[in-house]
Structures are given as C-alpha cells and as structure tokens.
Amino acid sequence: MIIYQVFQLKITTLESGWKKHLKHFRTVRRKLSGYQDPKIFCLSCSDSRVSVHEIFDLNAPGSIFEAKNIGGLFSDEARAALVYALNHLHPEYIMLLHHTHCGGYMSLETEVESEIRNHMHEYGGGKAKTKVTDYLISNKLNLQKEKTHQLIVEEGLRMQMQSVDDFLTVHYPQTQEKIKNGEVSLLPLIYDIVSGKVFRVPEKLEGSENMVREEF
Numbered sequence: 001m002i003i004y005q006v007f008q009l010k011i012t013t014l015e016s017g018w019k020k021h022l023k024h025f026r027t028v029r030r031k032l033s034g035y036q037d038p039k040i041f042c043l044s045c046s047d048s049r050v051s052v053h054e055i056f057d058l059n060a061p062g063s064i065f066e067a068k069n070i071g072g073l074f075s076d077e078a079r080a081a082l083v084y085a086l087n088h089l090h091p092e093y094i095m096l097l098h099h100t101h102c103g104g105y106m107s108l109e110t111e112v113e114s115e116i117r118n119h120m121h122e123y124g125g126g127k128a129k130t131k132v133t134d135y136l137i138s139n140k141l142n143l144q145k146e147k148t149h150q151l152i153v154e155e156g157l158r159m160q161m162q163s164v165d166d167f168l169t170v171h172y173p174q175t176q177e178k179i180k181n182g183e184v185s186l187l188p189l190i191y192d193i194v195s196g197k198v199f200r201v202p203e204k205l206e207g208s209e210n211m212v213r214e215e216f
Contacts, residue, residue, distance in 0.1 A: 123163075
C-alpha cells in the first residue's frame with residue numbers, strides 16, 4: 001500500500017508538470033509539431049547534473065538537438081545523431097560538453113559494470129587516462145586526485161574532438177569548410193559541476209597542469 005502511494009505521488013508530480021508544459025507551450029508545440037530547427041547540436045554526458053538547457057539558459061523549446069551517453073563520448077549512437085543533424089538540421093554550433101567529477105571517467109579507476117567500462121574504453125576514455133598518467137609520471141608531477149581526474153576528462157574531450165574532426169574530414173568536408181570559415185562553430189567545453197562555470201578545454205595536455213582555464 002505504501003509503495004503504491006509513493007508510486008501515485010510520483011505519477012501525480014509528472015502529470016502536473018506535463019499539464020503545465022502543455023498549457024505554457026501550446027502555441028509553440030503546434031509550430032514544432034511540423035518541423036524542428038535547432039541551431040545547436042550537443043553531445044554531452046548522461047549525468048543528471050548536466051542540462052544544456054539550464055547551463056546556457058536556453059528556454060526556447062526545440063533549440064537543441066542532443067545526444068547523451070556515459071561520458072559524452074562520440075559513440076556509434078552519437079555519430080548517428082550527428083549525421084541526422086548535419087543532413088537535416090544544419091546546426092550552427094556543434095558542441096561537445098564534458099564535465100568535472102564525471103562518473104564515466106571515474107569508472108576507469110574503480111570496479112564498475114562491464115557495460116560502462118567497455119563503453120569508456122571503446123571510445124577513448126581508457127586512452128585518455130593512460131596518456132595523462134604517463135605524462136604525469138614522465139614529468140614527475142604529483143597532482144591532487146581531483147586535478148588529475150580533471151586532466152583525464154579534458155584529455156578525453158580532446159580525443160572526442162579529434163574523432164569528430166576525423167569523421168567530418170572524411171564524410172562531411174563541406175562542414176569542415178564551414179567551420180574554417182566561421183559559419184559553423186565547433187565548441188569543446190567543460191562544465192564545472194562545483195562552480196557552475198564553463199571553460200574551453202586547453203588545446204593540449206602539456207602545460208595544462210597549471211589549471212589555468214579560459215572561461216567560455
């Protein structure tokens with residue numbers, strides 16, 4: 001009986017939110033029912049704390065075409081989403097958004113479900129960790145665990161950006177040309193879970209241990 005009541009409470013909350021949505025966006029929904037025209041494609045992490053709409057205060061419905069997965073990696077599914085966006089939506093911004101304190105990257109150092117571990121290794125997370133670890137050892141750098149984790153997340157993002165760049169070069173050279181001309185913006189960004197700040201990922205690992213970052 002208690003479980004049923006809790007379940008009903010949750011359903012009531014969702015129903016209330018949906019009715020509010022229906023009332024508030026009735027006119028907009030009619031417009032969006034025929035087509036979508038988002039200016040932003042965003043690949044980000046599944047983490048519940050990472051909401052692109054909230055981070056960038058994008059309240060307009062239909063403003064973002066999103067792909068989300070553990071770690072925000074350029075997986076087969078994310079690639080399919082980007083292909084759809086490029087072929088049908090022609091976004092002006094292609095955003096890859098990683099974040100600090102990412103459980104996906106943390107899983108590289110802990111015992112986790114094989115599905116998560118395999119996903120992270122298959123799409124570059126493991127290589128990012130190895131590169132950062134080797135860099136710190138070879139330069140005799142002893143950073144705090146949190147800072148080391150941030151470097152791994154950032155290196156992971158650089159690898160995802162390289163994967164996207166390679167993919168565009170082969171399959172969408174016209175998009176690459178638009179990026180070079182400034183018609184399309186390719187944005188590799190990090191969201192700081194603690195401070196709420198967004199900063200651009202450093203261009204390379206070397207020297208980034210100073211933790212000086214350019215805010216977006």
